[in-house]
Amino acid sequence: MTTERTFSIIKPDATRRNLTGAVTKMLEEAGLRVVASKRIHMTREQAEGFYGVHKERPFFADLVGFMISGPVVVQVLEGEDAVAANRKVMGATNPANAEPGTIRKELAESIEANSVHGSDSAENAAIEIAFFFQPEEIVG
Numbered sequence: 727m728t729t730e731r732t733f734s735i736i737k738p739d740a741t742r743r744n745l746t747g748a749v750t751k752m753l754e755e756a757g758l759r760v761v762a763s764k765r766i767h768m769t770r771e772q773a774e775g776f777y778g779v780h781k782e783r784p785f786f787a788d789l790v791g792f793m794i795s796g797p798v799v800v801q802v803l804e805g806e807d808a809v810a811a812n813r814k815v816m817g818a819t820n821p822a823n824a825e826p827g828t829i830r831k832e833l834a835e836s837i838e839a840n841s842v843h844g845s846d847s848a849e850n851a852a853i854e855i856a857f858f859f860q861p862e863e864i865v866g
């Protein structure tokens with residue numbers, strides 16, 4: 727077990743329904759500590775850059791449109807095996823396939839409006855954290 731950091735986004739469907747606190751509570755109850763957090767409205771350029779790995783996918787345009795449809799909360803989470811712990815509490819990408827008790831099963835609306843994003847590896851977490859945060863904004 728190692729203490730590590732991961733990156734999380736509370737997506738527009740969740741901020742729209744005033745679920746920032748509900749999502750954060752589930753993250754905290756999963757053993758994750760919010761060591762940086764800010765509410766932003768992503769620009770199209772930010773969303774296209776952040777999701778650049780998906781740019782050839784058929785859902786890319788809709789994904790970008792959704793991510794700029796309202797405010798999001800970007801967060802850095804810290805904890806034991808934080809990447810895996812966050813992915814476990816998020817649940818499957820499609821809420822229809824997510825386990826009971828996970829954020830996506832309990833709160834998400836659809837595969838697109840799935841309430842949260844979380845890094846899929848420690849390497850990508852470092853890249854994604856650096857995309858939105860300066861080092862001095864992260865206070866562990």
Ligand code: CMP
Pocket residue numbers: 780785789819837838839840842843844
């Ligand atoms: P996220 O973890 O933010 O990474 C990419 C996002 O694309 C994913 O969550 C989904 O919300 C979204 N998405 C929309 N349609 C699909 C799809 N058909 N397959 C996978 N991801 C999709």
